[in-house]
Amino acid sequence: MKLKQLKTWLLFGIAGLLSSNVLALEVNGPLTQGAWVQLKVAPNSKVEFEKLSLTADSEGLVLIAFSRDTKPQVTLTVTPPNGSAQQHELKVAQREYQIQRIDGLPSKHVTPDEATLKKIRADAQKAAQARKLYLNMPYFQNGFDWPAEGWITGVYGSQRILNGHARAPHMGVDIASKTGTPIYAPASGQITLAESMELSGNTIFIDHGYGLRSGFMHLEDMLVKEGEVVERGQLVATMGATGRATGPHLHWGMSWFNVRLDPALMFKLPRDLISGDKIVSNQVVFDETQARN
DSSP: OOHHHHTOBOOOOOTTTSOTTSOOOEEESBOBTTOEEEEEOSTTOEEEETTEEEEOOTTSEEEEEOOTTOOSEEEEEEEOTTSOOEEEEEEOBOOOOOEEEEOOOOGGGTSOOHHHHHHHHHHHHHHHHHHTOOOOOOGGGGOOOOSOOEEEEEOTTOEEEETTEEEOOOOSEEEEOOTTOEEEOSSOEEEEEEEEETTTEEEEEEEEETTEEEEEEEEEEEOOOTTOEEOTTOEEEEEBOOSSOSSSEEEEEEEETTEEEOGGGGGOOSSOOOBTBEEETTEEEOOHHHHHO
16 A cells, blocks of 8 residues: 555545535545544434444544445445435545465364354354444544554455465454563443454453444453443453464454454554564554565
């Protein structure tokens, strides 16, 4: 992805660009695959996007997000109270994704038997229910931090080849360090899932409001419980290798409802993350040797 695309943070008014009858639309965030953005529309407007129908809050705030494979142009429909529906076209920057090969995984986690599949399906249902929740608290507005220190070993969107078998793309950022490394809440929110799962191991979801959430996977210890409200920077877990993992690491995934997002896009980095970069003191230390190869 080009640098200028990564830094495409927009705040614009549509009013006057199309006609004097079109209401203003503000978009704050990167218009690129894997990102979420804040919209400002008329208060309490109905917003339809990607088969979802949402209602903006009393300030006109609502979130939307773009999947790994969102097309270059998408349509957003806004219907203000006592007004007519208005369509807006958004141009979404396209990205190139890496290929990652991982060997040495237990065979039951790559080609699972029926008993393991049953547990995997049950886990997926629990996660799906948590992703349907809509909390009206905009916890996300106070910003985000990196949740742990360590080496970047996996990046968003990369095609995964597991034990030689092509599998679904990787939908998050992996940060590797030693077992027991502290993991902190990247932003405030409510714990909506805290479960031991077959593939993701010990897993917690932190819901940041308005359909946006963080998922932490492969944890050693879960230090929070479902229903608990946590603050940005609060210790919530320790790093482990539970579930489908070859070593201790944190998988940090984000989602807007069921749309998987790239956590790294929130930090306005000068380039995409690659394996070999490192998180230290809430900053990315880039491995420029690998970047040149």
